[in-house]
Amino acid sequence: MNILNLFKIAYKALLRNKTRAFLTMLGIIIGIASVIAMVSIGQSSSQSINNQISGMGTNLIMVMRTSQRQGGVNVGSSNVQTLKASDVDAIRTQAKQISAVSPLVNASGQLVNGANNWPGSMQGGNSELLSIRKYSIASGTNFTEQDVRNSAKICVVGKTVVDNLFPNGENPLGKSIRFNKIPFKIIGVLESKGQNQMGQDQDDVVIAPYTTVQKRILAITYIHMIMASARSEETANEATDEIESILRSEHKLKPAQESDFDVRTQQEMLEMMNSVTGFLTILLAAIASISLLVGGIGIMNIMYVTVTERIKEIGLRMSIGAKNKDILLQFLCESIILSLIGGIIGILLGLLISYGASKGLNWPYIVSVPAVGMSFLVCAATGIFFGWYPAKKAASLDPINALRYE
Amino acid sequence: MSEIIQIKQLRRTFLVGSEEVHALKGISFTIHAGEFVSIMGTSGSGKSTLLNVLGCLDRPTSGEYFIDGIAVSERTKDELSTLRNRKIGFVFQSYNLLPRTSALENVELPLLYNTTVSGKERKERAIRALEQVGLQDRMMHTPNQLSGGQQQRVAIARALVNDPVILLADEATGNLDTRTSYEIMSLFQQLNEEGKTIAFVTHESDIAAFTGRTIQLRDGHIVKDSPVETQSAREVIMNYEL
Structure with a gap:
């Protein structure tokens, strides 16, 4: 069986249940969109802080008062x-x-x-x-x-x-x-x-x-x-x-x-702010990727339900000549199609959200190419990873039992 | 006449727990090209097991099975799939059509698993098969827009589309009312007259009366294998104004 036929079969199977396909995709869409948006917004904010600090001149040096101990008492910096x-x-x-x-x-x-x-x-x-x-x-x-x-x-x-x-x-x-x-x-x-x-x-x-x-x-x-x-x-x-x-x-x-004082350059401020925003970006991305994981599990869940629901169809396909491999690939294709389409929509949505946010906050708009690329890979991997077990389950069905399944 | 199906001393044993259940206890028969055979028996007689073996869904425990001259017992699972795809057309009791899918696409399905058939040829052959069962006006209808009899016709067209050497029908009239089942039998008779070899599993003797030969199974043995005085389904419908 060739790949084109395979995709045609998988695609038609998905079209037969549009609402469910969309709801399954929604998990991936939200997951990917939030990763993209979070990373992009994080980078925008650090870029904006960068711009602001450089705008004040990188040769600026500030000497601040620091809190200090006077006879064992810690005095706040404003009183120094x-x-x-x-x-x-x-x-x-x-x-x-x-x-x-x-x-x-x-x-x-x-x-x-x-x-x-x-x-x-x-x-x-x-x-x-x-x-x-x-x-x-x-x-x-x-x-x-x-x-x-x-x-x-x-x-x-x-x-x-x-x-x-x-x-x-x-x-x-x-x-x-x-x-x-x-x-x-x-x-x-x-x-x-x-x-x-x-x-x-x-x-x-x-x-x-x-x-x-x-x-x-x-x-x-x-x-x-x-x-x-x-x-x-x-x-x-x-x-x-x-x-x-x-x-x-x-x-x-x-x-x-x-x-009893603290000398700071803009350079140091810049580095400090960058490390803070960098950490925040990673934190946000980590939280967002949890939603991606949940989306992936959603796909797996639905694929399992789908397999159970379509046992008769699987039996029929086997009886008219589908090999185990064909069934495996069909269900794998379905989950990959779901996660890839979901991923593409998610990427677009994420870019849109970060565009809106950066315009609203007056920050520079940054598209993080690595984040987009990574998301795409993650989508494909999600499709394969979470689609594998349900597909395996479908392929290992016995055609006789599958045909008689009620 | 060439031999389409030839089985010799066919046995099928299942292990249920630690107990061996002998579903088929060494049966032999031959179906020649152009025959219309009914396989009869009560439940537990082994007719379903026989059908599974004939349909290459299951392999016999011992004995020989040739379909169109090919020895089935020695084939791998993937080879059996290919055999099912090229040599056998299944018709099931519950039609087993894909829901929300047009009649045409349902009929095309077996050819999707045959890489030697192009997309264009696939469609042409599906249209021809639907014409053969008299559904040329309903190609774009989905199963829920078709009556039970029409759905079974779509299923028959699907079984015909890969031009199999034998049609295997499993209680194909079981879900239909009397008149509709006779119409389906009339269609089978017509296909048989056009040269199709058909094996029809049923437990109803009035249905078996429309075939040319009956193989009766009981407890895993063949108890009767004899030609039948064939009734024409069309005539029965007309005479009794069903």
């Missing part, structure tokens, strides 16, 4: 006050691989201009913060080191803040706005950067001299964070080491003591 503006000066004078460095203090509050108000956070830095954060001035000027020394009540603002505080389109330059009741004069407006990959508005920002934020808003003497730019991406690691050793000597830490 070890970073000082003097650390920034030390880095500026001693580090060779750093092109710019700025302290960072954050305060959140309400921005008010007359009747208009807008919730926002004020970031305090020195005059280099804008270049480190890759902002540029659209109109007006940046504040100067002089302003920083004087704790001047001036600020530069992003486009979103301008739009919300000056809805009638007045020129904000020179105007005074209030942040937590303290008046600030707007001296510059930032070039719009739009949303980042995570959907965060990068224009919703107010930047002021850090001394002003420290003294007039927060009343603190420490700083929250240090931001620096390495001279180039290649020297980022070297720069990290420099900062580490400078700060350790500034903080007078003994060699055995742990650092």
